[in-house]
Amino acid sequence: MAKNVLLTGGTGFIGKHLTSVLIANGFSVSVLSRSPRKSADFITYYQWNPDRNYIDENAVLNADFIIHLAGEGIVEKRWTEKRKKAIIESRIKPIELIHSVLQKHNKFPEAFVSASAVGIYGAVTSHEICTEETPTANDFLGTTCQIWEDTAAKIESLGIRTVKVRTGIVLGRNEGFLKKLKPSFKWGFGSILGTGNQYVPWIHIQDLCAIYLKAIQDKETSGSYNATVLDNTTNAILSKTLANLYGYSVWLPKVPAFVLKLILGEMSIAVLTGQRVSPEKIKKTGLKFQFEDLKTALSDCVS
Template identity: 35%
Template sequence: MKILITGGSGLIGSELIKQLITHEHEIVVLTRSEKRTREKLNHLNHYPLELISSLDNLHDLNHFDAVINLAGEPIADRRWTDTQKQVISQSRWQITEKLVELIHASSSPPSVFISGSAVGFYGDQQDHPIDESLQVQSNEFSHLVCVTWENIARKAESESTRVCLLRTGVVLSADGGALPKMLLPYRFGCGGPIGSGNQYLPWIHIQDMVQGILFLLVTDYAHGPFNLCAPHPVPNKIFSKTLAKTLHRPHVMFVPEWAIRLIMGESAALLLDSTRAKPKKLTELGFKFKYSHLEPALKQILQTLP
């Protein structure tokens, strides 16, 4: 396959590219910084990756078999000011709109368009188990970002192109994302639950995240939204207790909800909302998770850390 990837230097994208080249796919990566992307993917220098800095020179996507759209400003790096909300939103919506336009302009379009989203689509659902069939009406920022992003991507769907939407949970990896940030207080012996600790955390191991995307890439009848999260989400207090146990560190401190809201503002929803999402559609299609339970996932990741 010839595959166009956006967000190829990110946590998921870089690991995905590493797996794709083992299957000898031809990869074209859209990147804002060719230098930074080459540095991130320097272990692949022997492989002829093509990097492009803009979609403006493309008139269609006739020569691509698939498009995987993972681009977007990190959602948790800064407080959600009005300006930052615009950056987060437009970084997702604009590139997706451009890809959809190019797919529509193609006489022989890609057979599959896999586009990012997040479990933030669901907002706070307390302890109710949820799957992809849940209809959500919400004014929460995370939902509005995701629902608009998904609606733009869906416009690419046709008899020639199927669309898969990745409602991604918290991706656990030693190479970045949320987990390294979580580890710091535990290393100093002051880790513990956040808020009530009852809020469910939909997590996924990076290996299952990538394998899930590869599964959707080649499963011709897969389309629509998919929860990319492990089958067994856990409450925050169980997650933190398991992390402490795996690290052999105390689990004694807790951060009150008011403190999180004071520090993070509106973006505190990322830590305090409860999303007990299940990957129903993926498992019904026959996808097998390598890491279904949290403790083995954490042990595998943490043993790779120095």
Template identity: 40%
Template sequence: MICMRNMSFTVIGHQQINYLNLSMNSINRVLIAGGTGFIGTSLKNYLENQGYEVGVLTRNRNATAPNIFYWNPATNEFDHHAFAYADFVINLAGENIAAKKWTGERKKQILDSRLQAADCLASNFLSAGFKPKKMISASAIGYYGQQTTNEIFTETSAPGTDFVAQTVQAWENVQDVFENLQIPVTRIRIGIVLSQKGGALPKMTVPVRFGIGSAIGSGKQYMPWISLRDLLHIFHFVLENEFPGEVFNAVSPVHIINRDFYRELARALKKPFFFPNIPAWLLKLILGEMSGLLLEGSRVSSEKLIKEGFIFEDIELYRTLVKEFDETSNP
């Protein structure tokens, strides 16, 4: 049984579209939902370089490029011309979990943005009688909870119980609606993405560039990271292979704790690293519950991906950071 919170929908543009012909003519075409963020933009460019034709869903009504299509998951508006690019669909949509301090309303926005995006896609697939060949959904390593232990979490480990873990579980569970439509789904649990283009790294580098970098809290929490380059390769790897119903952790195979991460970051930027740790109590005072994102971190395994044949390019953190900063300063 297919269950969606809002089955009403708005079709934008011409309603009489031959979806069968679109599907037959759209060889190597990918539609990215949430494709205007730094990961989505990078993924679009990367896949185009690999020979794919890529369409992007955006909430910007003023976008005019021929491969950019308007949607609004909150109101279930969707331009069905986007199906021309939907042989494969990659869903990255969702509010940035660390962009603002968590309030009750902010938590609701974070969760709803993920659930509404999946519902909007599924309800419009259903109404149009359209079925992509494959669905790839972003997820997060926050699934395992904000906890620091020596346990190595794999894709079969139990989920955590905090807000982030519960949000990620709901995010993954809502993808079942596509499987109910007989659309194969693969979920990718993404770690801390290292890129100067966006995400956490530009914020991390600010104090280090000023020579006042230091570890956070105990400094013993793990930081399951992945280079943007390897993350793009993982999406491509999953696109090119069949993994229906599978879940993969997208993290570097090398585990590192916060103190060592910041030491390597300082070394890559040729800056000192001697300041005392930022006290946990201060972050808790400023950020409240959200401080757990910084103060806790789990060891997460990517062994499953490796066993499937994926080869990581960026394994050593220091070399990865140096390469990232060199590419940014010398594009």
């Protein structure tokens, strides 16, 4: 029988793509959903509600691998104190709930893989190249990611191989990050944000899914891995490349930082800062990225 992979956040952008990749590679997939869904070929849906500490325990008990992708969007709403709390809790409550089921039933899946983010290195712009050994930042993004990874370590403490995937901006066809940019860039109104010098550590959805597949298939993988391309892309380079693909050059003036701060509040640091992040650790496992050129990656995503 096909080995089963349980996904949290399986109905989201990354989760949907990963589900297809897993099935294509011979796995069956279980997806946790807050609302009832009809199961399909190779996909079984189970209900849960982390806020109410509820989960259909069969989802965990039937899993050979668990991948945790769930979490509130970082740049969906202004960072009020309430919103910050929701961002953190939406990442750690699911892990704690899964941990309780594993511990209760003495269940040991072959691996637990959790999403994390390059935000762990902080909302700053510098010429430093961050590796998995770079210290965690003390700002909101850094603290959130550290709490996220520390909670995943509870699963590891049970003796389960645990992998944390520190992800950058994910590029996909009309989805995720690009879905937000498409309306303005498609109609010729794309612009550079702030100075435009902030780095944008990105990865194509296809390569990100390959990393998750590697994480469950390769028993030698454990710990944290950066999931980004290191090509020195800045916001200015990204904006100009995307505009070019739509057939024009950026003509609007840069959006001043103070305007973004007025509109977005503290959350503006997520778009006004960015660092270079090295993927060498995951590459040393033998994984090869299919998309390492920004223009090629964007061309594949823009239609």
